[in-house]
Amino acid sequence: MLITADKIATRVTELAGEITKKLPPDIMIVSLLRGSFVFTSDLVRALHLANPSATTGPQVDFMTMASYGSNTVSSGRVEITRDLTEKVEGRDVLIVDDILESGRTLAFARKLVLSRGAKSVHIVVLLEKPGKRKAEIDADFVGFTIPDKFVVGYGLDYANYYRELPYIGVISA
Ligand code: IMP
Numbered sequence: 001m002l003i004t005a006d007k008i009a010t011r012v013t014e015l016a017g018e019i020t021k022k023l024p025p026d027i028m029i030v031s032l033l034r035g036s037f038v039f040t041s042d043l044v045r046a047l048h049l050a051n052p053s054a055t056t057g058p059q060v061d062f063m064t065m066a067s068y069g070s071n072t073v074s075s076g077r078v079e080i081t082r083d084l085t086e087k088v089e090g091r092d093v094l095i096v097d098d099i100l101e102s103g104r105t106l107a108f109a110r111k112l113v114l115s116r117g118a119k120s121v122h123i124v125v126l127l128e129k130p131g132k133r134k135a136e137i138d139a140d141f142v143g144f145t146i147p148d149k150f151v152v153g154y155g156l157d158y159a160n161y162y163r164e165l166p167y168i169g170v171i172s173a
């Protein structure tokens with residue numbers, strides 16, 4: 001166990017407060033599947049609780065991207081395998097992802113959303129591993145900075161397992 005469910009819940013509430021201070025309530029949330037589905041579902045409810053009287057809340061959409069060879073220095077190609085349904089043109093977009101590692105996925109997503117005419121793009125990640133960045137990208141909101149270990153749970157997987165864990169854990173041999 002690296003981060004307990006309680007600690008995650010506290011931090012998600014704090015993040016929602018930070019986001020509410022900085023961004024308008026009618027943002028377009030672009031959640032990157034599959035890893036961010038748990039984080040996104042907690043975050044949207046926390047956003048409501050942070051600003052319950054907002055007349056227009058966020059809208060939510062999903063996008064799936066696959067990255068290939070992201071552990072090698074030379075490769076790291078990113079592809080869309082499931083695109084957004086909604087238009088992002090003219091919108092204040094908040095991209096939600098589970099973890100920022102090389103940054104290739106988020107750099108790609110950010111560029112894509114901007115190329116489609118988004119008014120602004122901000123990024124929130126639950127986790128960040130420092131010192132692993134291959135693309136020039138930073139998140140505007142970060143839940144936790146973690147050591148360089150492979151983590152699972154709260155949406156994050158190993159071979160598509162462990163996503164259901166309510167906490168963030170490290171697999172030990
Ligand atoms: P990157 O920032 O483009 O390298 O990609 C980050 C993506 O790799 C995340 O969205 C996760 O899907 C995956 N990933 C990176 N580190 C981990 C980890 O420790 N556990 C599970 N998935 C991870």
Ligand code: MG
Nearest residue numbers: 033034035098
């Ligand atoms: Mg992912």
